[in-house]
Amino acid sequence: MRISSIEERSFLEKVLKQYKFSDEDSQLLADTLVDADLRGISSHGIQRIAWYTRMIKEGTIVPTNKIKVLRETPTSLLIDANQNMGQIASSYAMDHLIDKAKQVGIAAAVIRNSNHFGTAGYYARKAVKEGLIGIATTNTRPLVVPTNALDAFLGSNAFAFTFPAEPHPFVFDGATSIVSSGKIQVLAKKGEPIPGDWAVDKDRTVDHDAKRVEDNLSKVAFTEEQPGGGVLTLGGNREENSNYKGMGNSIIIELLTGILAQGSISADTNTGKHDFSQFLLTINPNLFGDPEIFKKSATKMFDRIRALKHLPNKDIKIPGDREYKNYAGNLKQGVFIDDETVKELKSVGDEVGVEAPKSIDSTKES
Template sequence: MRISSLSEKEFLEKVFAARQFSKSDGALLADTLVDADLRGISSHGIQRLAWYTSMIKEHIIEPQNKLKVIKETPTSLLIDANKNMGQIATAFAEKQLIKKTQKLGLSVAVIRNSNHFGTAGYYARMAAKQGLIGIALTNTRPLVVPTNATEAFLGSNAFAFTFPAEPHPFVFDGATSIVSSGKIQVLAKNNQPIPGDWAVDDHRRVMHDAQKVEDNLAKVAFTEKQPGGGVLTLGGLLQSNSNYKGFGNSLVVELLTGILAQGSISADTNKPGHHDFSQFLLTINPELFGNLDDLKKSAEEMFDRLRHLKHLPGTEIMIPGDREYRRYAENLKQGVVIDDKTAAELKTIGEELAIPVPEAI
C-alpha cells in the first residue's frame, strides 16, 4: 500500500516521542526514515522501525542519553554518541563540520558508541546543499564474508559521496558489500527470492531464499557464536571477479570508523555490552581548488555527456542520484510504498502506544 509522507512523518514523530526521544531528536529520526522512503530506499525507511523499537526495549539504544564531544580542534571532532541513535550524533557532527569547513576549507569527524544512522547519503547531502563535498561512512553489525572466508566478519559498511551540481548534487550512496542487509529484509518481507548471488551459507554456497538468509544474518549479527555464511563483498563469490577489491573497500571503512574512532570493529559489535557502531565524516570546500560555479559546470557537463552515450535500446544511463531524486518527486505526490509485513509491524507498534497508524491513500 501507499501512505503519504506527511502522515508517515507524523506517525514516526509520535512513536519516537512515546519512546522518550526529545522533540528535536524524534523529528530528525523521522525525517531520515521518510527521506529514505521518498527516495525509494525502503531498506532504510520505516521498515526499520520495528528493529529500532526492539533495540530501545533491550537498552541497546538509550533515547535520553546525550552525545559527548570528546575532542575538538578547528578542523576535527571526536564524538561519543553515548548509545543513542546514530542519526543524532551524525547530524550534529555534520552541522559542526559544515561551519568548520566554511571557515578553513575542510574538516573531519569520527563518532563512536553509536547505532544505526539511516542512509549515509543523508549526511553527505547536508554538505552538498552548502556547496561542499561530503563524505560519510559507517561500519555495521557483522554481515559480510571476506574473500574466500566462510563466516561473517565485516559490516556492510556504507560509503556516501556528494559533489555539488545542478539540477541535483551527485550522490553516490551504497554499501561496500554486494548489497545491504536491509534489501534482503525487504525481499524476505515480500516473500521474494534473492535475484542475484548476494549471500552464502557456511560452506560458501550461494543462497537465494531471502528468509533463510535473513534468519542466518540475524544469528550472525546478534549472537557471539557465528553460524557461518553471510553477505558477499562487491565482486561476488569468486576471486576471479575481483571480490578482493570489495573486501579492500570494506576494510578502508573499518579503519576510518571503528579503528579511528576507537570503537568496535564490525566483527565485535555483537559482543555483550557492545553493539556500538562508528561513523566517519569528511567535508571539503571545493573552492580551495577553483571557482565553485566553474567546478559545478565542469561536473554537470561530464554527467550530461555520460547520460547521452550510446546505450542499449529500452535502457537509459543514469548518474548516481538521478534515480533517487526522480523517485523523491514521484513519491512525494503518490505516497511511499509500505509492504504488508511492515504495515502489520506498524499496526502492532501503534496499538502498543495508542497511536493511530497512517492510512492507505
C-alpha cells in the same frame, strides 16, 4: 499499500516521543526515515522502526542520553554518541563540519559508541546543499564474508559521497558490500527471491532464498552464534572477479570508523557494547578554484555519460538520478509499504497508543 509522507512522519514522531526521544530528536529521526522512503530506499525507511524499538527495549539504544563532544579542533570533531541513535550524533557532527569547512576548507568527524544512523547519503547531502563535497560512512553488524572466508566478519559499511552539479547533486550512497542487509530483509518480507548472487551459506554456496538468508544474517548479526555464510563483497563469490577489491573497500571503512573511533569493529558489534562508529568529512571546493567552474564541469561530464550509446530500453543513470526522481514521484503518490511492515507498524503503534498510518486509497474512500 501507499501512505502519505506527511502521515508517515507524524506516526514516526509520535512513536519516537513515546520512547522518550526529545521533540527535536524525534523530528530528526523521523525525517531520516521518511527521506529514505521518499528516495526509494525502503530498506532504510519506516520498516526500520520495529528494529529501533526492539533495540530501545533491549537497552542498546538509550533515547534520553545526550551526545558528548570529546575533542574539537578547527578541523575536527571526536564525538561520543553515548548509546543514542547515530542520526543524532551524525547530524550534529555534519552541521558543525559544514561551518568548519566554510571557514578553513576541510573538516572531519569521528563518532564512537553509536547506533544505526539511517542512510549515509542523508549527511553527505547536507554538505552538498551548502556547496561542499560531503562524505559519510559507518560500520555495521558483522554481515559480510571476506574473500575466500566462510564466516561473516566485515560490515556492509555504507559509504556516501556528494559533489555539486545540476540539475541535482551527484550522490553516491551505497554499501561497500554487494548489497545492504536491509534489501534482503525487504525481499524476505515480500516473499520474493534474491535476484542476484548476493549471499552465501555456510559452505559459500550462493543462496537466493531471501527468508533463509535473512534468518541466517539475524543469527550472525544479533547473536554470538557463527552459523557461517553472509553477504558477499563487491565482486561476488569468486576471487577471479576481483572480490578482494570489494573486501578492501569494506576494510577501509572499518579503519575510518571502528578503528579511528577506538570502538568495536563490525565483527565485535554483536557482543559486548553493540556499538557502531561513523566517519564524516567535508571539503570546500574553493580550496582548489572557483566552485561554479567545478559544478559546471561535473554537470558536463555527467551529461556526456548519460548521452553515451546504451542498451535498448535502458537508461544510463548517474548516482542520484534515480533517488531524486523517486523523491518527486513519491512525494505526490505516497511511499510504498510492504504488507509485513504494515503489520509491524500496527504492532509498534498499538504498544504505545499511536494509530498506524492508513493507506492513501482508504483515506480517500473514507
